[in-house]
Amino acid sequence: MTATNAPRPESDNLSVSVVVYRPDLALLTRTLSSLEAACNALRVNSPAFAVTLYLVDNGGLPPDISADLNTLQERGIPTVLISGHGNVGYGRGHNLAIERSASRYHLVLNPDIDLDGDALVNALDFFAQHPEAGLLTPRIGDDEGRLQYLCRRYPTLLDLFVRGFMPGSIRRLFTRRLSRYEMRDVINDRDIVWDPPIVSGCFMLFRTDLLKGLAGFDPRYFLYFEDYDLSLRTHEHARVVYTPDVRVLHHGGGAARKGSTHIQMFVASAFKFFNRFGWKWL
Known part of the structure; x- marks a missing residue:
């Protein structure tokens, strides 16, 4: 779908x-610059559309960012800096913002995402036309714009180990298996896909009442698998949708490339995930 010219209700608002x-x-x-541009596009047809940004500092936020935050404030995007709580983890950090939000929609966004100019327009138009949708995931490209397959079927331990930790020469032997896990048979640049089991936490656009009803992310995950958990819980209450007309770029990387500490966190979170939802080995 593409952006429409019909204005949305004045009560619409978005928290990020x-x-x-x-x-x-x-x-x-x-990321902040692309978010501003996407918010400006929302206001073309709905000048009163309100957007609030919650920037949650788990530690190490440089003071240089204050100029960017002041610019957003001056350009009509109120910015709330949440800090002083220490490194509480990815999901719990977002929960600090989700608890404060009073919006109609809430966007969970990574700090390494560039939004297409029409991303939010197209996403909220889709929500307006499909009330059954509660969580939307976009077409996610890499640094060169190539499609990243970040929707997932339910993982097995073998899937996770091969994809995350095996060298490329061996990983190629499991191409067909990984393609199925990554939903390459249905995810593309053209087709809307309803109800992918798991979607990426780098961009999760929710109806806020649904997200609050789920109590946000499970705080037991410090990092990794919190998006798997939240995706599966969302299916119990609303539909999840992949919408390729909503486009972003993602500059992130995998756990194995980030060192032993991240590998340990990945393994710990995987254990919690499978204990909750069920173990699949092969």
């Missing part, structure tokens, strides 16, 4: 939460 820990300032600045 971005959690950072020792962020790459250049990437964060790009």
